[in-house]
Amino acid sequence: MPRTRSGVRAAAVGAAVVLGLAACGDGESGGDSSVAATGSLEGISVEGGFGEPPTIDFEAPFDLEESDSQVLAEGDGEEVEAGDTVTIDYSIASGTDGTELETSFGATTISLPLAEGQTTPALIEALVGQNLGSRVLVAVAPEAPPEGADASAAPQQAQDTIIFVIDMLEVVPERADGTPVDPVDGVPTVETSEEGDVTGITVEGIEPPTELVVTPVIEGDGDEVQATDTVTIHYSGVLAADGTPFDSSWDRGAPTSFPLSNLIQGWQQGLTGVPVGSRVVLQVPAELGYGEAGSPPTIPADAPLVFVIDVLDTAAAPEAPAEPAPESSE
Known part of the structure; x- marks a missing residue:
């Protein structure tokens, strides 16, 4: 998962979008x-x-x-x-x-x-x-409480x-549904199935990134992702050095939703402003990924990364009800 090491998964429902009937x-x-x-x-x-x-x-x-x-x-x-x-x-x-x-x-x-x-x-x-x-x-x-949990512990709300x-x-669409963009030199190649799902990323002959590079493969025409949004995406990630895959929502068979602010800096910077319906390649330098710590066992220290991401939906964070005003003591 492309989360920061302290990031947490989203909201009460477990997920987040485009309003439409x-x-x-x-x-x-x-x-x-x-x-x-x-x-x-x-x-x-x-x-x-x-x-x-x-x-x-x-x-x-x-x-x-x-x-x-x-x-x-x-x-x-x-x-x-x-x-x-x-x-x-x-x-x-x-x-x-x-x-x-x-x-x-x-x-x-x-x-x-x-x-x-x-x-x-x-x-x-x-x-x-x-x-x-x-x-x-x-x-x-x-x-049910996990097996072996302390039965005397107070239940949580x-x-x-x-x-x-x-x-x-x-x-929500299953994959990016915008307009294809001509290939760009120096950008990893995206391999797809007949249906258009991402099946691989080829980095052979491509230098690992030293700065963030965002390249559209398919240009959508939906709402643009905002920095505080929750995004619904399909994604796949590989090591930029040799193309070793480390994570793919396509392999799991379902997209996922994240608050963008909980993700690595490469995603926060790279996805902000991207329209829904787009497919983008993110070439992420190590300092905007997992840095010196890496993400063992799949991502080593100081590893630049490459992601292919389909932006399927975006939505502002849901609002909690307003706190009632305190009663006057007078």
Whole structure:
């Protein structure tokens, strides 16, 4: 992963994008989604229609032993499949006290990869097989403690039941979909499959970089990545000295999302300003990569690197609800 050594993976949902309902018909297929949930979700009500900020109401504390979900409003867009990355709007509430933890409504959508290892399994199970344009209620139960964990330890708030209301907007493209750019001398060659996925990077005859070089291979026409955004990408990385591969999201079969500010400087500088839909080659000198420390065991010390990156989506960081003003002591 191209993170800084102190970087952490993103946000409460596990992922982040472009707001749009093109694949969802008119965005009104669900009508009003006011509902009193049944089954294990009995007691949760959600007011508001698809595309509107939901009001989530239940008697706290709310707790489940197993995660559960319910379609509140069924859309008429395409059916979402496992492995897709989906643009969503969402609100999250704490089962402990009912407070809103985070929302994208009125702020920005995010991209959620529906792939194992990328997103909470309960969310994948709830959303795969649903149609775009749907609003889905999901209650994510606490995960079982790791084997051998101290049973007397106090549970963390992150292990409480969390309530999601998710509007499914569109499927993110699987690869860069812009305009091809003529090859440039001195830039590693990108090898692709018939479908256009990156299968390799050839560095033979190319001098390792001493400064950051950003070269578009495909020029997109979407929103430009901002330094504070969360980006959804496919990427592959090799050592610039000999082309040894060390990481590839294509090999894992799903794109991934990162806050750009958590990544190595070569990515922060190289991806800022790149339009969504682009494929770029980043030639990264060691000081803008992992420097003297490297990233054992795959990246040695002082190693310049080469990345090929498809920028599939970008979004501003989601906004947390405003803190309530303190009550006056007078």
